[in-house]
Amino acid sequence: MRLKYYLLTLLILCTLNHKINSQIKERERPKSWDSLTFGGKFMDRFLPMPVQGTLTYDTWGAKNVIPRYVDNGIEDSINSYWGGNALLGKDNKYHLFVCGWPENSPKGHMYWSKSTVFHTVSENSFGPYKIKDTVGPGHNPEIFQLKDGRYIVYVIDGHYISNSLNGPWKYKKFDFDKRDRKIIEGLSNLSFAKREDGSIIMVCRGGGIWFSKTGTSPYNQVTEKSVYPPVEGEFEDPVIWKTNIQYHMIVNDWLGRIAYKLRSKDGVNWKIDPGEAYAPGISNYEDSTKVDWFKYERIKVLQDKYGRATQAHFAVIDTIKWNDLQNDNHSSKHIVIPLTKGKLATIINKNQITAKTKNITVKIEAEKDFNPHTDIDFETLKFGAPEVVDFGKGSKLIKTEQSGDDIIITFEGKGNGLTDDNFAAKIIGKTIKGELLYAYCRLPSVNYIEPILSARMPKIALKIEGCDISVEIENFGQVNSKISDLKILYLKNNQEKVIGSGKIPKLKPFEKTTVVLKSKAILNKGETYNIKIVINSPEQKPTLLHGEIIP
Structure with a gap:
């Protein structure tokens, strides 16, 4: 009997250890990060959370998150909450759109796929947020406002749109045009930012950059590779925002429990900032009370009128997700952490x-x-x-x-x-x-709003002597482009060979044209060619597109 009990205990411990290990992998930090000064990494901007309400011991959660002030963000014993972001409404109240599911769900945390998006409201940007009404089914919500004043609440595989933060909300689907590029890790966990002209930039889960003229018109993929850091990581949960200076992005390595910060002038070409953007251990209160949430995910930011991030909003959970079961002592919630904002x-x-x-x-x-x-x-x-x-x-x-x-x-x-x-x-x-x-x-020498010329893969029509090459080019920038150079190459015997070149005419924002090139290159019907398209524009870095075509 003792042996049976021992083996059962060992099995339980091994299973638990496997689950924990499947949620954590230690990542080695670059040695150079040890030399960062205070303020050199985004994580230095996190401030203590304000003390609100009563310090509570009598609430759900593992020992690592008790006691805490439950009036921060939103939590209760009825629902588990996850993700979401807030906007300041015309009523001078803060409107948080967050998803959740019943705590008594048979699958516990794994019931997340049946989430409901809640519209919650607070007089205070830190909460407590209270449910006002529901938007509809959906997970990983993010709200943003269009140029015409309407609001969109994005959820996985769709979105809701309304003239008001208070609804009514109509469910719709976005249209996506991958433009002859591979979609990087699917179209989920999207994040959006509005540009100066009201057009929308979007980053998908895998780090691809997309543009839409209105936010409701089709989203067009511009990058062919992920813009994320070229390091080991299971990346998801990107958030993108724009200030009066530049674009910002944070992306989370959920397995390594470390996030990275990036910056960009145009939203297409990104620089990676050193140091952790966030990691476990960032939440404490002004009275020095600490809460050690097991995971911080789905980061979003509250922005001021200059676009500066003043708060970080997180989904947090007190244990590994599979340990959050029906009607138990574990759950998840939405928290709000203040940030040091940049000076003007x-x-x-x-x-x-x-x-x-x-x-x-x-x-x-x-x-x-x-x-x-x-x-x-x-x-x-x-x-x-x-x-x-x-x-x-x-x-x-x-x-x-x-x-x-x-x-x-x-x-x-x-x-x-x-x-x-x-x-x-x-x-x-x-x-x-x-x-x-x-x-x-x-910087005084930098042009911050430039054309963004982008090509699709060429179409090749074989002729008796040579071929005709047609390439569609579109300008996803916010200003007119100048006459630019176009070059088509293919790889032969490990060497690049030019098969066509020409000029791209001036294009207005979101205007497209088809450039037709006459080529003397002899290509074989049915053969696969590795093609590279190069656009050289006076206003932007050379842009490339790679792919295979069969004439």
């Missing part, structure tokens, strides 16, 4: 900043909650390329000058580290209270 900074220099620039002058603006004259510890400030400033280097402060409520700061040019590869400069320092202070600045 503008470079006054008119010319391109290089290693030879003598001085760099920056204006930092005053805000309601920020007095630059009294709140900055000026001796801590460093300016330059994020690649150097994130590691504690950069240009040093020379002098300060009052400009009304704002302040003008002059840095020496030496050590700024800026190159042609940079589209934003960064300031890192501290306040007089020792808190993080940072800002991004646009």
Whole structure:
């Protein structure tokens, strides 16, 4: 009997250990991350959560999340909640669209596929959020507003649309045009951001970038490869947002429980910032109470009028998902963590900043909650390329000058580290209270709104001598393009051979054309060719498309 009991216990422990291991894999961090300065990684921006309500011991959860203040975000004993984001409505209330399912579901957490999207409301951006009504079935919701004022709540495999945050909501399907590209890991867990002209950029689960002219018109794939970091990871849960400076993205490696931060000028070409964007252990309260959630997923951000992220919204769970069973002591909820927001900074220099620039002058603006004259510890400030400033280097402060409520700061040019590869400069320092202070600045030499020319795979018609090649080109940028060069190559005997070249005419935003090239290249009917299309435009980096065609 004892042996039987021992074997049963061992089996249970082995099963539990397998489940835990299937949810965690330790990832090795780059050695260079050890040299990051405070503020060099996104995770440094997380602040303690405000204390609201009563510190509660009598609630669901494993020991690692008790006690806690349950008034943060949304939670109760009736539903398990997951994902979602919030917007500030015209009623000056915060509207959180979050999904959930009954805690007494027979499959426990694994009932997530039967989620309902709840419309919840709070006077306070941190919660507590209370259910006002339901939108409909769906999982992993994300709400965003269109140029025409309507709202879309995206869910996996569809979306809801309404003229008001309060509904009524109509369910519809998006149209997707992969444009001769491979869809990277399917069209789920989508995230959206609105560009200056009201068009929408979208990133899919696998890291592909898509554009829609209206947000309801077809989404068109532009990238052929993932924009995620080229490292080991089981990536999902991307979130994309745009500020007055640049595009931002965070993507989560759910197995490694580590997230990465990226930035972009145009939403197509991305830079990877060093350091963790987030990882377990980021949530604590202003009174030093800590809660150690097992997983943080589905990150979304609350933005201010400049697009700056002021809060991070997460789905969290207290244990591995398979351990959250029907009517047990485990569950999941939505939490809200405040973020240090970047300061409003503008470079006054008119010319391109290089290693030879003598001085760099920056204006930092005053805000309601920020007095630059009294709140900055000026001796801590460093300016330059994020690649150097994130590691504690950069240009040093020379002098300060009052400009009304704002302040003008002059840095020496030496050590700024800026190159042609940079589209934003960064300031890192501290306040007089020792808190993080940072800002991004646009560079005076950079054009931030450019054409985005993108090709489909060519169609080839064989002739007696040579062939005709037709290529569809579309401009997914927000401004007109200039006349650009088009080149078609194929690989033969491990060498690239040009089979056609020509000019792409000027194109308006979301305008397309078909370029027809006459080629003397002799191609064989029915044979497979590895093709590369190259677009060289005066306004953008060379764009490539690879694929196979059979004439």
